[in-house]
Amino acid sequence: MKISYILGVCALSATVMFGASSLMQKAKQNGLKPIPNSEFELLKIIDDPKDPITEAKVRLGKQLYFDPRLSKSGLISCNTCHNLGLGGVDGVPVAIGNQWTPNPHHLNSPTVYNSVFFSAQFWDGRSPHLADQAKGPTLAAPEMAATPKFIEKVVNSIPAYVKEFKYAYGDNVKINFDKITSTIAIFEKTLVTPSRYDDYLNGDENALSKAEKEGLKTFIDKGCASCHNGIALGGTMQPFQVAGKYKFANVGDFKGDKNGMVKTPTLRNITETAPYYHNGMVWSLKDAIKMMGSIQLGIKISDKDAEKIKTFFKALKGRKPDISYPQLPESTDKTPRPKD
Amino acid sequence: MKISYILGVCALSATVMFGASSLMQKAKQNGLKPIPNSEFELLKIIDDPKDPITEAKVRLGKQLYFDPRLSKSGLISCNTCHNLGLGGVDGVPVAIGNQWTPNPHHLNSPTVYNSVFFSAQFWDGRSPHLADQAKGPTLAAPEMAATPKFIEKVVNSIPAYVKEFKYAYGDNVKINFDKITSTIAIFEKTLVTPSRYDDYLNGDENALSKAEKEGLKTFIDKGCASCHNGIALGGTMQPFQVAGKYKFANVGDFKGDKNGMVKTPTLRNITETAPYYHNGMVWSLKDAIKMMGSIQLGIKISDKDAEKIKTFFKALKGRKPDISYPQLPESTDKTPRPKD
Numbered sequence: 209m210k211i212s213y214i215l216g217v218c219a220l221s222a223t224v225m226f227g228a229s230s231l232m233q234k235a236k237q238n239g240l241k242p243i244p245n246s247e248f249e250l251l252k253i254i255d256d257p258k259d260p261i262t263e264a265k266v267r268l269g270k271q272l273y274f275d276p277r278l279s280k281s282g283l284i285s286c287n288t289c290h291n292l293g294l295g296g297v298d299g300v301p302v303a304i305g306n307q308w309t310p311n312p313h314h315l316n317s318p319t320v321y322n323s324v325f326f327s328a329q330f331w332d333g334r335s336p337h338l339a340d341q342a343k344g345p346t347l348a349a350p351e352m353a354a355t356p357k358f359i360e361k362v363v364n365s366i367p368a369y370v371k372e373f374k375y376a377y378g379d380n381v382k383i384n385f386d387k388i389t390s391t392i393a394i395f396e397k398t399l400v401t402p403s404r405y406d407d408y409l410n411g412d413e414n415a416l417s418k419a420e421k422e423g424l425k426t427f428i429d430k431g432c433a434s435c436h437n438g439i440a441l442g443g444t445m446q447p448f449q450v451a452g453k454y455k456f457a458n459v460g461d462f463k464g465d466k467n468g469m470v471k472t473p474t475l476r477n478i479t480e481t482a483p484y485y486h487n488g489m490v491w492s493l494k495d496a497i498k499m500m501g502s503i504q505l506g507i508k509i510s511d512k513d514a515e516k517i518k519t520f521f522k523a524l525k526g527r528k529p530d531i532s533y534p535q536l537p538e539s540t541d542k543t544p545r546p547k548d
Numbered sequence: 549m550k551i552s553y554i555l556g557v558c559a560l561s562a563t564v565m566f567g568a569s570s571l572m573q574k575a576k577q578n579g580l581k582p583i584p585n586s587e588f589e590l591l592k593i594i595d596d597p598k599d600p601i602t603e604a605k606v607r608l609g610k611q612l613y614f615d616p617r618l619s620k621s622g623l624i625s626c627n628t629c630h631n632l633g634l635g636g637v638d639g640v641p642v643a644i645g646n647q648w649t650p651n652p653h654h655l656n657s658p659t660v661y662n663s664v665f666f667s668a669q670f671w672d673g674r675s676p677h678l679a680d681q682a683k684g685p686t687l688a689a690p691e692m693a694a695t696p697k698f699i700e701k702v703v704n705s706i707p708a709y710v711k712e713f714k715y716a717y718g719d720n721v722k723i724n725f726d727k728i729t730s731t732i733a734i735f736e737k738t739l740v741t742p743s744r745y746d747d748y749l750n751g752d753e754n755a756l757s758k759a760e761k762e763g764l765k766t767f768i769d770k771g772c773a774s775c776h777n778g779i780a781l782g783g784t785m786q787p788f789q790v791a792g793k794y795k796f797a798n799v800g801d802f803k804g805d806k807n808g809m810v811k812t813p814t815l816r817n818i819t820e821t822a823p824y825y826h827n828g829m830v831w832s833l834k835d836a837i838k839m840m841g842s843i844q845l846g847i848k849i850s851d852k853d854a855e856k857i858k859t860f861f862k863a864l865k866g867r868k869p870d871i872s873y874p875q876l877p878e879s880t881d882k883t884p885r886p887k888d
Contacts, residue, residue, distance in 0.1 A: 271633075276631070281644070288623075293876045295878075304621070491881075528875050531872065532871065532873070538635075538819055548644070
């Protein structure tokens with residue numbers, strides 16, 4: 209269901225090919241890439257033939273994604289901070305986890321939507337892909353605060369989960385922490401949101417309004433695409449504070465990776481993912497755009513130009529997958545109890 | 549979609565009418581009632597002609613039910629404690645709310661599924677219906693910790709919500725706290741879960757196995773149906789500790805309403821809603837059954853009989869409505885920010 213769904217969405221976005229306009233060409237020359245509208249082209253990007261996306265794994269991964277029993281308290285699931293109804297984020301400046309603990313580095317929860325297109329995960333890019341990323345929050349004390357052993361016990365104590373893992377991976381599957389988190393990642397890979405912007409880059413000249421095209425042009429002309437490029441319009445490691453100081457740099461102690469590089473956030477669904485920046489200190493999208501001009505590009509972006517870019521950003525709001533809320537299988541007497 | 553869905557479920561449970569067996573008759577004589585398999589009969593129970601269930605209200609109510617922005621912190625929704633994927637509960641002994649505060653009376657979150665059939669809401673029955681009930685947790689400091697004004701501001705600041713309210717109730721609708729919570733309640737009314745037990749009481753002699761019928765018979769013979777009756781198998785106010793003392797009576801300070809009466813929990817989906825009792829101190833369903841024998845009925849329920857009753861309880865696991873996870877409309881600059 210899930211697979212045909214994603215692909216269905218892409219099929220919907222398949223459009224008549226018009227002659228590519230000069231703006232369309234310019235966008236591509238500047239590294240901007242659409243989510244492909246060919247099912248096969250998309251699969252080639254998100255799928256891994258060694259552990260292919262299957263209906264069974266997506267279904268199971270979705271249950272695990274929504275299951276708060278994977279957390280120490282029994283109250284926090286992946287969806288708590290990466291809420292699929294709220295643009296894939298929690299909408300608060302700082303991630304709040306186990307025992308209401310804020311992220312100790314004052315870091316903001318990034319969106320899970322389209323994260324499959326990132327070349328690095330986490331703000332400091334320390335993780336190469338989603339299967340690895342998913343291990344972080346489940347174990348982090350200020351997040352889900354579990355241990356691999358606890359999570360393995362929970363899942364293995366629930367017969368319906370065991371049955372589903374066997375169905376998905378074969379009877380000899382070892383249902384360990386690696387397998388559990390990689391299954392969550394397979395669900396996350398399907399969280400792709402094609403937008404009118406993609407329809408445009410895929411050849412439908414009419415998918416964007418005149419004002420949105422003007423915004424896209426301004427976005428490119430100002431240099432924003434030098435970091436916000438690729439399919440994700442972000443998701444790669446880039447230097448931060450290249451041209452100026454971030455006003456809230458001292459909120460939290462995050463300084464990027466060992467070279468001071470920071471993962472560029474995706475701009476997809478950006479109108480839904482306030483507040484902005486790694487420490488969630490900026491609520492206004494327009495302010496965020498203007499600040500990036502001075503911090504990263506060393507230019508002043510006028511109010512008018514910031515509005516134009518914001519207008520373009522609205523076209524990045526994607527069509528979300530239709531997610532049925534999963535019924536989670538019952539705990540048993542062997543299921544470890546939540547700990548407050 | 550939602551309406552036709554509930555009704556669809558009931559239609560699915562429509563079965564060939566067999567001659568009513570003596571157990572079936574006995575169950576009815578003891579006050580046990582099925583969820584009707586007639587669409588119209590169900591509507592007559594759950595609907596209110598003065599504020600009828602409509603597609604638009606259910607859709608909107610579902611969004612509000614899942615929207616954490618109705619809480620002070622922006623992190624807690626109705627679904628946090630009444631998780632529709634976990635039998636309508638949170639699976640922990642004590643409800644945990646704003647700032648990780650446990651319920652000050654050490655009260656356990658009751659299930660929202662089938663709560664439309666209760667004659668009283670909350671453990672002390674202080675609320676007559678769901679529209680009134682929904683006001684409690686949104687405002688309670690240890691739960692969602694909001695104020696009516698805050699919630700009204702949030703909803704009115706989001707144009708898509710305003711549009712949906714106008715569509716659902718007419719252009720002159722006043723989107724106030726009452727209207728918001730009664731809309732949530734309309735969604736909750738649809739959370740009805742017909743089970744094989746209903747199919748049986750609706751006339752399908754084969755819907756229950758021999759062991760389940762034996763369990764139902766034991767349940768009635770032991771006197772359990774004297775409190776756990778009606779459609780909800782509970783949901784009415786009853787005296788507590790009639791025949792003996794509850795082992796964990798001193799955990800928390802809850803003593804029932806002013807007459808010491810306590811709302812009987814529903815037994816529907818009971819295998820999914822551990823831990824049990826008002827203070828969530830009992831994890832084992834079998835123990836819970838045996839304890840009720842001594843506390844309420846003044847009898848010793850043997851291990852064997854408790855197992856039989858438990859076997860019957862498994863047949864109370866209902867068919868859950870298929871809930872698509874709602875995409876929540878975007879906040880705006882006017883939306884009050886969450887407060888940690």
